[in-house]
Amino acid sequence: MTRARIAGIIVLAYSSRQLFLLKVVALMYVKFWGVRGSYPIARPDNTHFGGNTPCIEIKTKSGGHIIIDGGTGIRPLGKELVKAGPFRDGKGSLSILMSHTHWDHIVGFPFFKPFDLVGNTFTIYAARLDFITLKSIFEGFQNSVYFPVPFETLSASIQFKEIRPDMTFKVEGATVTTMQLNHPNVTLGYRIDDGEHVFTILSDNARIEAVQQGQGRENIPPDKLDAFKQAFRAQMIDMAWEADVLVYDTMFTKESIKGREHWGHSSPEDGVSVGEAAKCKRLILFHHDTEENDEAVRRKEIDANLLSTDNLTVYAAYEGMEFRLGKGSG
Numbered sequence: 001m002t003r004a005r006i007a008g009i010i011v012l013a014y015s016s017r018q019l020f021l022l023k024v025v026a027l028m029y030v031k032f033w034g035v036r037g038s039y040p041i042a043r044p045d046n047t048h049f050g051g052n053t054p055c056i057e058i059k060t061k062s063g064g065h066i067i068i069d070g071g072t073g074i075r076p077l078g079k080e081l082v083k084a085g086p087f088r089d090g091k092g093s094l095s096i097l098m099s100h101t102h103w104d105h106i107v108g109f110p111f112f113k114p115f116d117l118v119g120n121t122f123t124i125y126a127a128r129l130d131f132i133t134l135k136s137i138f139e140g141f142q143n144s145v146y147f148p149v150p151f152e153t154l155s156a157s158i159q160f161k162e163i164r165p166d167m168t169f170k171v172e173g174a175t176v177t178t179m180q181l182n183h184p185n186v187t188l189g190y191r192i193d194d195g196e197h198v199f200t201i202l203s204d205n206a207r208i209e210a211v212q213q214g215q216g217r218e219n220i221p222p223d224k225l226d227a228f229k230q231a232f233r234a235q236m237i238d239m240a241w242e243a244d245v246l247v248y249d250t251m252f253t254k255e256s257i258k259g260r261e262h263w264g265h266s267s268p269e270d271g272v273s274v275g276e277a278a279k280c281k282r283l284i285l286f287h288h289d290t291e292e293n294d295e296a297v298r299r300k301e302i303d304a305n306l307l308s309t310d311n312l313t314v315y316a317a318y319e320g321m322e323f324r325l326g327k328g329s330g
């Protein structure tokens, strides 16, 4: 299947011995603005998949607008938003769901234009941490030592909501469920269900079999470790259950992860395993390694497709990749 076909906006209908082509209105829309992990890169050999760090845009069935993470991919998204429409006119509103606040996931925020226009409103959701508030994280990384424009002086109205793992709540007309991933501090995975389609993201996330990371997991007693690992995997499968789009941290390959299992990331084999068990339709390889050129990422995509059944199609995320999920298109 080519990428142009993945959106599935056309449905064939048979009626009275005639075939009709019906154009279906997109219900959930997903666009990838940044797909690289760790730090942004720009090299001639990675122009296809792109070098911006994580940022994904989602529009829900009811018209709600969500951004996942503020890596450098949020800068071009912001430029697009202020070209025309409500964000240019200071009437825009959307919600930002943060996986976590490591550099690669926040470094684009100081360059996100809609934050600096009076009248726009934003709600930023991220996990509550024991040792620092969400507001002070944002004010801290944009204080005068690091950046000339302090966060507090931005013109838009920006609210913070500290959330926890294992919560279910409404955001932008969708039901959102959270899970603590296997990564330092509290990193959240999200399941976003708009009633018609399901989008799940599990990134950043290390192999649970190899290492246990994150707040509250410092010292799991050896006799409870197996049960913890099983429960973790079962929860990932619940989060991804029958998802139309599952985005998974696949920074490493089967080979390159060796000796780096504790770095907080996984490989395509892990994504395929969860995607198959959860009966997902599409698996998106995400958070590409900065050392991987286009050829290496493409090879990962091919290998993962060979590994998966026909029920699960694997795509390596690239900047500009879009899904328009229509009624009946899954």
Ligand SMILES: [Zn+2]
Binding pocket: 037, 038, 102, 104, 105, 204, 287
């Ligand atoms: Zn990351």
Ligand SMILES: [Zn+2]
Binding pocket: 100, 102, 183, 204, 264
């Ligand atoms: Zn991280």
